[in-house]
Amino acid sequence: MIPAILIIICMMWLPVALLNLGKGEAKGTGFVTGMVSALTIIGAFIQATAFNDSFLAGLLFVHGIFYGQVAYTLLSGTQDTKSLGNVSLTTALVSTIYMIIAFTGGPILEGGKVLIVKSNFLALACAGYAALTYMVFLNAYGLFSGKIIGVSLIIWVIVGLWIPAFWLLGAGSLPF
Numbered sequence: 001m002i003p004a005i006l007i008i009i010c011m012m013w014l015p016v017a018l019l020n021l022g023k024g025e026a027k028g029t030g031f032v033t034g035m036v037s038a039l040t041i042i043g044a045f046i047q048a049t050a051f052n053d054s055f056l057a058g059l060l061f062v063h064g065i066f067y068g069q070v071a072y073t074l075l076s077g078t079q080d081t082k083s084l085g086n087v088s089l090t091t092a093l094v095s096t097i098y099m100i101i102a103f104t105g106g107p108i109l110e111g112g113k114v115l116i117v118k119s120n121f122l123a124l125a126c127a128g129y130a131a132l133t134y135m136v137f138l139n140a141y142g143l144f145s146g147k148i149i150g151v152s153l154i155i156w157v158i159v160g161l162w163i164p165a166f167w168l169l170g171a172g173s174l175p176f
Contacts, residue, residue: 001051005043005060006165012036012067013157019074020150030074037071040064055106055116059098059126066091066133085140092133099126121164121174128160 015029041064048057069087072078103123106116132152138144167175 001043001047002056003165003168005040005047006161006168008036008039008043009063009067010157010161010165012070013153013161016070017150017153017157020146020153026074026077030071033067033074034071037064037067040067055101059094062091062094063129081140085137088133088136088140092130092137095126095130095133099123099130102126119174121176125160125164128156132156 012033012035015024015032018024019026019029040060044057044060044064047053047060066087069084073081073084078084100123101116102119105118106114108114132149135144135149135152139146139149164174167173
């Protein structure tokens, strides 16, 4: 399920990146972003229930809601983007927590069972997600360039979405 969701998310990130670089228009990009938001949230429910994975589902829920806020901002033409910034800050903080958990691994339960397996690549991906959403927060308050966000999103489509999605599909695991 996760590879499909990552591929779906790129359908939003690349258009938003191009919009930040002056290519495209807000309402069409907002529509696609809204679709990705809905599908990410649905995917999170499936991940939590069908795959019994509340860890990754939690990350998907937070990002899906953030994508919904991006969609609303783009579709409504909102000039004051501080609401987007505030949701972005919350998303960044959650991604930072996920980065730490992925880097250190979860607690070890009785019998040696590990609740959350350490994953350096997931930690790297969450670091990138956190960085991107901190950038959006700063941009919403007029403290960061949208063009840098656009370039960062394009880079992170490859590193944070395509590499893990297609690696999982082809190898069944993350790169490292």
